[in-house]
Amino acid sequence: MCGFYLNSSLVLKTYGRDVEFRPNFQTQSSVTVKVSKMEEMPLCPEHPPNLTGPFIVEEKNVSIKDIMSVNSHLQEGGKGKPENCKARQKIAIIIPFRNREPHLSIWLYYMLPFLQKQQADFGIYVLEQIENTTFNRAKLMNVGYSEAIKDDDYNCFIFSDVDIIPMDDRNLYRCSNNPKHMANSLDKFNFKLPYETIFGGIVAFTKEQFIKINGFSNRFWGWGGEDDELYNRVIAAGMRIERLDPQIAKSKAILHKRDPGNEKTGRSFHLINQAAIFMHTDGLNSLKYDVIKSHRHKLYTKFTVNVGSSEKN
Numbered sequence: 001m002c003g004f005y006l007n008s009s010l011v012l013k014t015y016g017r018d019v020e021f022r023p024n025f026q027t028q029s030s031v032t033v034k035v036s037k038m039e040e041m042p043l044c045p046e047h048p049p050n051l052t053g054p055f056i057v058e059e060k061n062v063s064i065k066d067i068m069s070v071n072s073h074l075q076e077g078g079k080g081k082p083e084n085c086k087a088r089q090k091i092a093i094i095i096p097f098r099n100r101e102p103h104l105s106i107w108l109y110y111m112l113p114f115l116q117k118q119q120a121d122f123g124i125y126v127l128e129q130i131e132n133t134t135f136n137r138a139k140l141m142n143v144g145y146s147e148a149i150k151d152d153d154y155n156c157f158i159f160s161d162v163d164i165i166p167m168d169d170r171n172l173y174r175c176s177n178n179p180k181h182m183a184n185s186l187d188k189f190n191f192k193l194p195y196e197t198i199f200g201g202i203v204a205f206t207k208e209q210f211i212k213i214n215g216f217s218n219r220f221w222g223w224g225g226e227d228d229e230l231y232n233r234v235i236a237a238g239m240r241i242e243r244l245d246p247q248i249a250k251s252k253a254i255l256h257k258r259d260p261g262n263e264k265t266g267r268s269f270h271l272i273n274q275a276a277i278f279m280h281t282d283g284l285n286s287l288k289y290d291v292i293k294s295h296r297h298k299l300y301t302k303f304t305v306n307v308g309s310s311e312k313n
């Protein structure tokens with residue numbers, strides 16, 4: 001009793017609020033071991049050592065159960081990190097989503113092993129928009145960013161369509177000194193840019209870069225325009241975009257019909273050229289939404305959200 005008393009009062013003085021954990025020596029020592037292991041871990045190399053280059057991406061039926069069985073070491077919520085080194089970036093992958101389960105399965109099937117091979121420290125976030133509202137891809141991206149930063153200390157955000165998968169593991173899923181356009185070499189466009197300023201599909205921003213442009217516009221309802229407006233924000237903020245060598249950036253875009261609820265309305269298209277003005281008031285700082293449901297799946301974290309409707313915005 002005396003020993004315990006002495007120990008706990010000592011701890012009280014030294015550790016303040018942690019006092020209730022201290023009498024348990026088991027806990028104390030395991031925490032110490034973990035901390036020192038992290039401190040000792042070297043930084044991961046800039047170029048992951050085990051990359052093998054091009055691979056074939058097939059559109060096949062894969063079950064979530066099968067994907068789970070080969071990714072058993074992931075943490076709940078679709079989080080992974082290298083075991084023996086400390087990653088240089090902490091990456092949130094943000095995927096806008098509604099009724100695309102087969103595409104999400106293919107994406108996870110290829111991307112979870114891909115990210116681990118690249119020694120990424122990552123979390124996967126699926127932002128699902130509720131039914132009966134016009135789809136708003138850009139707003140879902142802002143919601144994904146906002147929820148991800150509440151969840152973990154990410155410093156890199158990769159905003160990716162659910163239907164694009166890289167075909168070469170040298171295409172590093174990382175942020176750069178400037179915002180990066182990563183869907184610059186798609187099979188459906190013969191691995192060429194359809195136009196020079198295209199900025200759709202997959203883009204990567206550091207936290208600072210994304211804050212600098214106030215995120216995406218929230219005002220693009222239905223298909224199209226939001227990616228071009230984003231490009232204009234980047235330029236207006238004095239940044240430029242980067243792209244990888246198209247040979248390495250080769251990616252598969254799954255072909256599909258336009259989804260119901262994501263028709264082209266074109267009503268926001270006049271905003272594309274006004275990005276420099278509206279980016280200050282329309283974006284992360286004006287974002288409103290309700291989380292209807294959040295769910296930590298083994299392979300991803302999903303937020304089902306109400307982002308409102310075009311009529312009210």
Ligand code: UD2
Binds near residue numbers: 098199225
């Ligand atoms: C192009 C762009 C895309 C976006 C879109 C216009 C490229 C390579 N892609 O893609 O980034 O700018 O045009 O908005 O430049 N989604 C759902 N459910 C839906 C609707 C959309 O999950 O009902 C998600 C899904 O992640 C999808 C993404 O939104 O990949 C973009 O929609 P899309 O695939 O219909 O657009 P697409 O292929 O024309």
Ligand code: MN
Binds near residue numbers: 161
């Ligand atoms: Mn698509």
